[in-house]
Amino acid sequence: MKKRILTGITTTGTPHIGNYLGAIKPALKLAGPDTESFFFLADYHALIKQTDASLIEASVKDIALAWLSSGLDTEHSNFYRQSDIPEVHELTWILSCSAAKGLLNRAHAYKAVVAENEASNADDDKAISMGLFSYPVLMAADILIFNATHVPVGPDQAQHMEMARDIAGKFNHTYSKIFNLPEALIQNEISVPGIDGRKMSKSYNNIIPFLCSEKDLQKAVSKIVTNSLEPGEPKDCNNCNLYELYSLFGNAEQIASFKQAYSDGISWGDAKKELFTVINSEIIPIREKYFELNAQPDLLNDLFADGARKVRPQAQELIEKLRDLVGISKIV
Ligand code: TRP
Numbered sequence: 044m045k046k047r048i049l050t051g052i053t054t055t056g057t058p059h060i061g062n063y064l065g066a067i068k069p070a071l072k073l074a075g076p077d078t079e080s081f082f083f084l085a086d087y088h089a090l091i092k093q094t095d096a097s098l099i100e101a102s103v104k105d106i107a108l109a110w111l112s113s114g115l116d117t118e119h120s121n122f123y124r125q126s127d128i129p130e131v132h133e134l135t136w137i138l139s140c141s142a143a144k145g146l147l148n149r150a151h152a153y154k155a156v157v158a159e160n161e162a163s164n165a166d167d168d169k170a171i172s173m174g175l176f177s178y179p180v181l182m183a184a185d186i187l188i189f190n191a192t193h194v195p196v197g198p199d200q201a202q203h204m205e206m207a208r209d210i211a212g213k214f215n216h217t218y219s220k221i222f223n224l225p226e227a228l229i230q231n232e233i234s235v236p237g238i239d240g241r242k243m244s245k246s247y248n249n250i251i252p253f254l255c256s257e258k259d260l261q262k263a264v265s266k267i268v269t270n271s272l273e274p275g276e277p278k279d280c281n282n283c284n285l286y287e288l289y290s291l292f293g294n295a296e297q298i299a300s301f302k303q304a305y306s307d308g309i310s311w312g313d314a315k316k317e318l319f320t321v322i323n324s325e326i327i328p329i330r331e332k333y334f335e336l337n338a339q340p341d342l343l344n345d346l347f348a349d350g351a352r353k354v355r356p357q358a359q360e361l362i363e364k365l366r367d368l369v370g371i372s373k374i375v
Contacts, residue, residue, distance in 0.1 A: 046078040048228075049191035051085035051125065051182070054102040055093050058109040059250035060322065061235035061243035064291055067113045069230050070195050080120040081189055081354065082110065087125050087132075088181060091174040107343050109254055112333035123350030125185060130358035134184040135177070137365055141217055142180050142210045150179055151202055183207035187222050188358045195228040218368045221361075235291060236284035238267045251288075253326050254333050260326065264319040274310030285314055292321045 050070055058067070074080040084106060089099050103124070115122060125131060147153065153176055160169045182203050186194055187210075194204060204227035211222035234242065237249025244250070251263040267285050272278055280286040280302050290298050301317060309317075336342055366372045 047081065047189065047192045048073055048078050048195060049081035049083075049186055049189055049193075049225075050195050051083050051088070051185050052106055052110075053085045053092075054089040054099060054106055056102055056245045057105045057252065058254065059243060059245070060253045061237070061250065063109070063113065063253050064235055065230070065233045066197070067110055069233075071110075071114055073193075073195055073228070074116070074120050076119075078193075081191060082115065082120060082122050083128075083185070083350075084124045085182075085185065088178065091172065091178060104343060105254065107346070108333055108336055111336055111346075112254065112329045114329075117346055117350070121350060121354050122346065123354055124347050127347055127351035128188065128355055128358050130355070130362045131181070131184050131188050133362055134188050134358075134365070135181050137369060138184055138187070138210050138214060139177065139180050141213050142183075143213070146206060146209055147176060147179060149202075150176075150206070151199075152178065179203050179206040180210065183210040186225050187211055188361060189354065190223045190361070191225050192223060193228050194225050195230055198229055198232050201227060201229055221364065221368065233291070234287075236287050238263060238284075240268060240284040251322070253329065255330075257323060257330070260323060261319050264315050264322065267315060267318070269311045269314075272311070274312075275308040277308050278305040278314075280305045285311075285318055289314075289318050289321060292318075292325055297321060 052066070070082065074082075084103055086099065086103055089102065093099050093102075107122075110122070111117070153171065156171055156175065157167050160167050160171075179202075183206060186207050194207075196204060204225070208224045211224055215222055237243035237247055238251065239247065239249045241247050241249060252259060267288070269283075269285060283305075286301070286305065289301050293301060301314075304314070304317070363372075
């Protein structure tokens with residue numbers, strides 16, 4: 044069986060260079076000629092965390108453009124929105140009827156909220172929606188609807204992948220061996236520091252954007268927090284967020300000479316200029332593509348329609364089989 048790679052991106056927020064390095068770039072690398080790849084926008088998952096409709100809409104657009112500008116080839120891979128494949132929800136229900144509640148009780152994301160509630164003496168269920176609780180079943184359905192063989196995800200999703208396998212196995216055992224057990228490809232977490240040195244995250248307000256003008260990129264880089272060593276004073280590249288960022292973009296030779304510049308006492312102003320240059324040279328083609336795509340009003344709607352047209356028949360076929368298996372089909 045050909046390798047079938049599938050991964051979803053929850054549509055909350057705007058991608059930053061941390062997402063680019065940690066998720067987009069590694070996933071695109073996996074999409075070689077001998078693999079089938081499925082990349083989709085998990086917009087129904089986003090509803091669990093975001094109730095502002097306009098922010099969901101903006102995020103779908105930003106994330107789609109980020110993937111497309113970064114080189115996603117929609118001719119050779121399948122790119123679609125979760126919401127354009129309604130069979131996913133039918134499968135979610137079918138799986139929910141056999142998935143064990145006890146399994147879902149153990150989900151880290153759910154347990155974390157329960158623990159917070161307990162710590163603040165609130166009701167255990169405070170702020171816990173059925174969506175949050177059932178999140179792993181919807182994710183399992185995303186994967187199983189296309190019988191994916193390999194699922195690249197971050198380490199935080201390892202447990203959800205085990206649950207997807209468990210849910211698939213239970214169904215196979217109860218009815219018939221219809222689902223392939225998907226394998227998680229756990230991606231090494233690339234630690235990308237934000238401008239304040241903490242992990243780059245929208246919630247810390249410390250991101251460096253990449254779908255922006257050159258000027259805005261420069262502005263974000265200039266805000267990187269450094270110590271107060273003067274020009275001419277040697278600087279330590281260990282535990283230095285600016286240096287770490289540089290090493291995520293530079294090649295070996297550039298990194299070595301940047302390290303030397305630190306020992307030679309480069310000023311923070313100049314170090315930021317060099318960092319900007321090295322990030323910018325990687326981002327230039329992406330930015331150009333982004334502005335070009337962003338100017339085409341119907342592009343995304345057309346692409347989403349095409350994407351759904353390509354993959355949805357497979358989902359429909361699987362649902363037909365499942366209906367037969369569970370006893371919901373034509374009466375004979
Ligand atoms: N839960 C994943 C995340 O937050 C997103 C996701 C939804 C996903 N459905 C998926 C990832 C299916 C892989 C496969 O990162």
